[in-house]
Amino acid sequence: xxxxxxxxxxxxxxxxxxxxxxxxxxxxxxxxxxxxxxxxxxxxxxxxxxxxxxxxxxxxxxxxxxxxxxxxxxxxxxxxxxxxxxxxxxxxxxxxxxxxxxxxxxxxxxxxxxxxxxxxxxxxxxxxxxxxxxxxxxxxxxxxxxxxxxxxxxxxxxxxxxxxxxxxxxxxxxxxxxxxxxxxxxxxxxxx
Numbered sequence: 001x002x003x004x005x006x007x008x009x010x011x012x013x014x015x016x017x018x019x020x021x022x023x024x025x026x027x028x029x030x031x032x033x034x035x036x037x038x039x040x041x042x043x044x045x046x047x048x049x050x051x052x053x054x055x056x057x058x059x060x061x062x063x064x065x066x067x068x069x070x071x072x073x074x075x076x077x078x079x080x081x082x083x084x085x086x087x088x089x090x091x092x093x094x095x096x097x098x099x100x101x102x103x104x105x106x107x108x109x110x111x112x113x114x115x116x117x118x119x120x121x122x123x124x125x126x127x128x129x130x131x132x133x134x135x136x137x138x139x140x141x142x143x144x145x146x147x148x149x150x151x152x153x154x155x156x157x158x159x160x161x162x163x164x165x166x167x168x169x170x171x172x173x174x175x176x177x178x179x180x181x182x183x184x185x186x187x188x189x190x191x192x
Contacts, residue, residue: 010035017043020140022147024050024175027140033133039063040133042140046071046124051117053173054086057110057166061131064106064116069124073100075107075114086115086171113170139165 010031017028024047031041046069054074064073074097078089087097100106100116108114118124130136139161146157162169 020144022144024147027144029137029140030127032137036133038133039129039131040135040137042128042130042136043067044126044128046116046118046126047175048118048121048123049174049176051172051174052115054081054089054113054115054170055162056113056168056170058168059110059132059166060135061110062108062114063129064108065127066100066102066104067125067127068102069118069122070120071100071116071124071126072097072119073104073106073114073116074098075112077113081113081170083171086113087117089113115171135165139167 012030017030019026019028026045026047028043029040030043031039033040072087074086074089074095076089076091076095078086079092080089082088090096098104106114106116116126142161143158146154146161
């Protein structure tokens with residue numbers, strides 16, 4: 001991690017930052033490990049039908065803030081971790097998946113299962129922070145490289161990437177247009 005020695009702050013105007021794009025997601029880097037020891041910050045556009053799948057990190061802490069649109073979200077350890085549908089999970093205290101609208105904030109400590117999905121027909125936009133930097137920056141760069149490398153997705157490369165960046169995938173990541181049902185349809189791209 002390289003931090004500038006200047007005590008100056010950083011101002012990132014609207015629309016600025018390096019943007020990575022695939023058919024499944026768009027991520028704009030706003031603050032990287034070059035500028036902060038605390039966290040990497042991103043603006044993420046979540047297309048209709050995208051489901052990141054339930055997952056956890058043993059070392060990372062994350063923060064999500066919904067800017068526009070709606071997302072189904074969870075951030076708790078369920079009574080039972082089922083492999084297929086995290087939206088059916090329930091915590092020991094009765095918590096369930098929540099429909100997050102603009103202004104909703106989600107904080108995820110290390111070791112906490114979490115997920116988000118866009119079940120609507122409109123894109124959602126969120127602010128996302130991951131600490132410590134630069135793990136998520138590198139993960140996004142390498143993931144987008146794999147996803148943009150051709151029509152066939154290398155599932156083994158994605159599994160190795162997740163292991164390298166402290167991501168334990170609990171339910172599959174999927175990208176598919178919504179069918180009007182609360183759960184995305186069978187996806188053309190399933191990244192389990």
